[in-house]
Amino acid sequence: MDMQRLQPLLKIARVAEQSAVSEFMQHQQQQQQLEMQLTQLEEYKNEYYQKYINTAQAGVLGQSLLSYQNFLAKLDTAIREQKQRVIQAQEYCKIKKTQWLEKRQQVKVYENLLEQAHKKQLQKQLKQEQKENDAFRKRQ
Numbered sequence: 001m002d003m004q005r006l007q008p009l010l011k012i013a014r015v016a017e018q019s020a021v022s023e024f025m026q027h028q029q030q031q032q033q034l035e036m037q038l039t040q041l042e043e044y045k046n047e048y049y050q051k052y053i054n055t056a057q058a059g060v061l062g063q064s065l066l067s068y069q070n071f072l073a074k075l076d077t078a079i080r081e082q083k084q085r086v087i088q089a090q091e092y093c094k095i096k097k098t099q100w101l102e103k104r105q106q107v108k109v110y111e112n113l114l115e116q117a118h119k120k121q122l123q124k125q126l127k128q129e130q131k132e133n134d135a136f137r138k139r140q
Contacts, residue, residue: 003117010110017107020100027096031089038082045075 052068 003114003121006110006114006117010107010114013103013107013110017100017103020096020103024093024096024100027089027093031086031093034082034086034089038079038086041075041079041082045072045079048072048075 048068049072052065052072055068056065
């Protein structure tokens with residue numbers, strides 16, 4: 001394939017790669033945010049659990065402890081749901097990374113083809129110049 005045909009294909013492949021890397025990075029950021037939210041939920045639950053323990057040790061009974069237990073159960077549910085969101089984000093991030101790497105590979109293929117075409121063109125040019133030099137020398 002000649003260089004003029006490869007240039008537009010390489011340009012299209014590079015644009016597709018940039019789009020894919022942008023999507024990957026965006027999803028990676030979302031994953032990190034979800035992980036950070038999960039960590040915050042877990043830390044809050046641990047703090048709240050410690051308050052629950054302190055309240056129970058202080059001898060407070062009844063409705064107050066029940067409120068703590070109910071809220072801790074809600075936090076556990078929220079943590080489970082957040083863990084599921086993190087897992088989904090990780091899986092989607094892997095998919096986006098794979099897509100980006102595939103696009104990167106396409107760019108490399110076109111770059112290699114373009115380099116080969118350039119080398120062939122140079123060799124052809126050198127042969128033509130050599131023929132012209134040989135013909136010039138014969139005339140002298």
